[in-house]
Amino acid sequence: MMKWLLLPVALLALGAGPCGPAVAPAPAPDANDDGVVNVLDAAFVQSCTPVPDVSVVPACSAADTDGDGAVDSADLAVVINHFGIRVRVAGDLHVAGIGVAAPFADVSGAVGGSFVWSAASPDQDLRAAPGALSWATPAGSLSATLVRTNAPRRIDLTTGRPIRGDAPADATCTTGAGPDCASAGAPEAANPAAFDALCIEETSIFGCPLEFYQDLTTPGFFPVPMTTIFASILAGDNAPATLGGPTWFSALAPTSASFDTAVAAAAPFIAPCATCPPGTTYFDLVSASFRPSTIVALERGPEDGPAALESDYPPGVVVTPGIATLALLSGADPFLSAAQESLFGCGPFFDRSCDILGLHLFHSEAGAVLEALLPAAELRCGRIDAVGTWHVLPGCRGSADPGYDPLVDGSIARVNPYDGSSFRSETGAASWNFSQLQARISPDLDPLDPFAAAGCNLQFPETCNGAVELLSNSTLTLADDPSGPPQRRWLWELGAEYLVAATSGDLAPYQGWSLFALGPEQPRLAGAQAGVAFLLQAPAGTTVPNTTPFLVRYPGADGATGTPDDPFRGAAYGETP
Amino acid sequence: MVVLSIAVLLLSEAVVALPIVAVDADPGMPGIQATRTVAAGSSFTVDLVIGPVALSEAISGWELDLHMDPTRLLATGVTNGAFLPGAIDLETDLLPPDVNLARLAVSTPVSGAGVLATIDLDALAPGVVVLDLRNVVLSGPGGVLVGFADLESATLTLVPEPGSTVLALAGLAAVASLRRTR
Numbered sequence: 001m002m003k004w005l006l007l008p009v010a011l012l013a014l015g016a017g018p019c020g021p022a023v024a025p026a027p028a029p030d031a032n033d034d035g036v037v038n039v040l041d042a043a044f045v046q047s048c049t050p051v052p053d054v055s056v057v058p059a060c061s062a063a064d065t066d067g068d069g070a071v072d073s074a075d076l077a078v079v080i081n082h083f084g085i086r087v088r089v090a091g092d093l094h095v096a097g098i099g100v101a102a103p104f105a106d107v108s109g110a111v112g113g114s115f116v117w118s119a120a121s122p123d124q125d126l127r128a129a130p131g132a133l134s135w136a137t138p139a140g141s142l143s144a145t146l147v148r149t150n151a152p153r154r155i156d157l158t159t160g161r162p163i164r165g166d167a168p169a170d171a172t173c174t175t176g177a178g179p180d181c182a183s184a185g186a187p188e189a190a191n192p193a194a195f196d197a198l199c200i201e202e203t204s205i206f207g208c209p210l211e212f213y214q215d216l217t218t219p220g221f222f223p224v225p226m227t228t229i230f231a232s233i234l235a236g237d238n239a240p241a242t243l244g245g246p247t248w249f250s251a252l253a254p255t256s257a258s259f260d261t262a263v264a265a266a267a268p269f270i271a272p273c274a275t276c277p278p279g280t281t282y283f284d285l286v287s288a289s290f291r292p293s294t295i296v297a298l299e300r301g302p303e304d305g306p307a308a309l310e311s312d313y314p315p316g317v318v319v320t321p322g323i324a325t326l327a328l329l330s331g332a333d334p335f336l337s338a339a340q341e342s343l344f345g346c347g348p349f350f351d352r353s354c355d356i357l358g359l360h361l362f363h364s365e366a367g368a369v370l371e372a373l374l375p376a377a378e379l380r381c382g383r384i385d386a387v388g389t390w391h392v393l394p395g396c397r398g399s400a401d402p403g404y405d406p407l408v409d410g411s412i413a414r415v416n417p418y419d420g421s422s423f424r425s426e427t428g429a430a431s432w433n434f435s436q437l438q439a440r441i442s443p444d445l446d447p448l449d450p451f452a453a454a455g456c457n458l459q460f461p462e463t464c465n466g467a468v469e470l471l472s473n474s475t476l477t478l479a480d481d482p483s484g485p486p487q488r489r490w491l492w493e494l495g496a497e498y499l500v501a502a503t504s505g506d507l508a509p510y511q512g513w514s515l516f517a518l519g520p521e522q523p524r525l526a527g528a529q530a531g532v533a534f535l536l537q538a539p540a541g542t543t544v545p546n547t548t549p550f551l552v553r554y555p556g557a558d559g560a561t562g563t564p565d566d567p568f569r570g571a572a573y574g575e576t577p
Numbered sequence: 578m579v580v581l582s583i584a585v586l587l588l589s590e591a592v593v594a595l596p597i598v599a600v601d602a603d604p605g606m607p608g609i610q611a612t613r614t615v616a617a618g619s620s621f622t623v624d625l626v627i628g629p630v631a632l633s634e635a636i637s638g639w640e641l642d643l644h645m646d647p648t649r650l651l652a653t654g655v656t657n658g659a660f661l662p663g664a665i666d667l668e669t670d671l672l673p674p675d676v677n678l679a680r681l682a683v684s685t686p687v688s689g690a691g692v693l694a695t696i697d698l699d700a701l702a703p704g705v706v707v708l709d710l711r712n713v714v715l716s717g718p719g720g721v722l723v724g725f726a727d728l729e730s731a732t733l734t735l736v737p738e739p740g741s742t743v744l745a746l747a748g749l750a751a752v753a754s755l756r757r758t759r
Contacts, residue, residue, distance in 0.1 A: 032720050039638040042667050042681045044720030046637070076665075076681075083668045083679060377707050379646060379674050390647030390673040400702050401648050479642050479675065479712045487674075 140505025536570025628690020658692030
């Protein structure tokens with residue numbers, strides 16, 4: 001009893017008010033309240049220095065960044081100590097999701113609301129310590145609570161092996177067996193839920209090439225899983241000469257009406273060709289233009305892996321004996337090293353054959369997969385070590401890069417088939433092949449004019465929707481991002497995941513949904529200072545009215561929109577002016 | 578090659594209302610050099626320059642990022658320029674791939690033209706490198722944002738070390754000589 005009586009006295013003696021212990025206010029270095037601590041804040045504080053009592057000069061109250069009631073050199077020190085942090089992003093919410101498979105390929109929709117996303121406290125960077133997130137529309141509001149933050153996938157800079165998301169900052173993975181090495185089920189730095197939300201149409205290769213494996217192995221269709229075909233294309237469709245030819249496509253069975261039907265059913269993303277003459281087959285569309293002109297055969301090196309075997313296919317997968325072996329001999333496994341394959345999210349480091357189970361975009365390195373589509377000057381596929389040295393990742397290095405090892409990084413004697421320019425690295429050539437695959441099955445490619453002067457052109461795969469949508473799932477971070485390079489990364493490697501905790505009005509249907517704030521990033525809209533890609537994912541079994549703002553419906557199993565089986569999600573793009 | 582002279586920038590102050598921030602790739606040459614050829618393995622400097630800053634838009638602080646290919650260039654040091662003499666160091670960060678700098682004037686704001694900072698660089702490997710100015714913010718007194726007209730990057734061509742070229746040629750000559758002897 002005595003202790004309770006004495007407590008208020010003790011707190012008052014320590015400077016506490018009657019309602020509880022005094023807590024020193026967190027420094028507020030963003031003196032001009034524009035969301036970022038920069039030279040403008042420093043100049044503002046300097047212009048108010050000295051002000052012994054800010055209550056006398058209210059215009060300088062925000063310059064009192066340490067909250068002690070005066071503006072002096074200590075306030076400038078607060079700015080300097082927090083220089084470069086971004087404490088808030090806020091602005092308009094644009095309607096996104098116009099390109100359904102890739103909701104952020106076009107974010108120029110009308111403004112439907114506004115957002116505010118702040119750091120956990122005014123002296124922290126929201127990218128390292130995300131805090132409050134809220135949306136508002138003219139008729140509703142939404143606020144969300146933090147679930148987790150996202151970061152780039154972690155890699156051992158010497159071996160290229162993946163590292164657990166919760167491992168210490170100086171963690172290594174030399175042999176794959178250490179406690180810090182990534183393993184199935186271990187926490188990831190990147191956000192698998194954000195990946196799933198973005199790549200909800202798992203068989204689409206427009207926005208998210210994932211695993212082509214299950215749904216595409218159909219009797220009557222290719223007798224070899226599409227996974228294997230695509231991995232072979234990644235390696236340049238490079239069957240050994242001893243097996244009689246450079247392309248196993250030519251060894252496939254002739255096309256037939258049943259083949260077309262099967263393809264249409266199993267691979268709806270290969271769009272029907274409206275301009276093709278009658279009789280044009282899906283086989284024509286898929287196979288006509290890859291070899292010999294558009295993809296690059298990789299070179300087999302001594303450290304490249306063994307080919308997978310037909311017996312490696314899981315039970316139930318229908319393959320044609322012999323043809324499958326030929327495909328696997330020309331696949332990615334025998335033409336890429338373990339470090340190279342890991343950049344595409346598969347291979348021995350992930351205990352996942354690229355040819356049997358396919359690439360996995362979640363585990364891939366954006367800078368490697370996208371290399372052929374990125375501007376030449378853009379830095380990619382690298383990290384900074386603990387002492388500040390830049391490293392190009394193992395498997396990604398070209399001959400001019402420090403640490404280049406042909407056994408790990410492969411041969412660089414490969415050139416662009418159109419202009420003869422050298423690829424920076426062997427994975428650059430693989431990326432080119434991947435971009436050709438993306439372009440070749442892009443719905444805007446005219447198979448009868450694959451080198452159209454306007455529109456999708458195989459020589460310039462970045463002109464094709466497939467590449468545009470793939471790129472839209474990547475992001476470019478802002479300067480001073482606390483997580484450091486890579487600046488180019490997948491969207492699920494940036495930002496944070498939230499749970500929508502409170503709603504009102506027309507945003508009420510989003511109550512309980514996951515809200516992914518994927519940013520801040522370099523803006524996708526001209527004139528903006530920063531952007532944030534927002535994605536809302538519903539819990540299973542959710543129903544929601546069509547009038548909900550930012551709601552996007554996309555084709556369900558029947559391939560059509562407007563039908564009861566349509567799945568849905570929310571998508572918006574936040575723009576900080 | 579684009580060559581802009583500080584003198585021209587000064588003379589044109591009355592016409593050009595907003596300043597240009599540029600990378601001078603070769604401070605030893607007159608004017609602002611947008612390109613330079615450097616031997617890999619060597620150390621050299623580039624200047625970050627500004628001008629013309631009108632008196633009515635005088636600068637009391639600046640910040641910028643200089644972006645480069647860290648596989649070919651390594652920033653090793655920074656020296657403050659004469660544009661803001663004795664400026665307060667708000668940020669000096671040489672972590673690749675960017676050099677992040679910010680300075681604040683200690684007294685009165687500055688107009689005219691001059692060098693913001695000199696960057697020490699090591700050329701690591703042959704190749705073409707763009708020194709790209711990014712996230713430039715110019716502050717007037719009281720934290721008022723000052724606009725700029727343009728950002729001028731520079732392009733460096735890093736060529737193999739002369740020594741290594743000589744060695745390679747000598748090696749080739751030796752091989753050729755051996756073949757002739759046999």
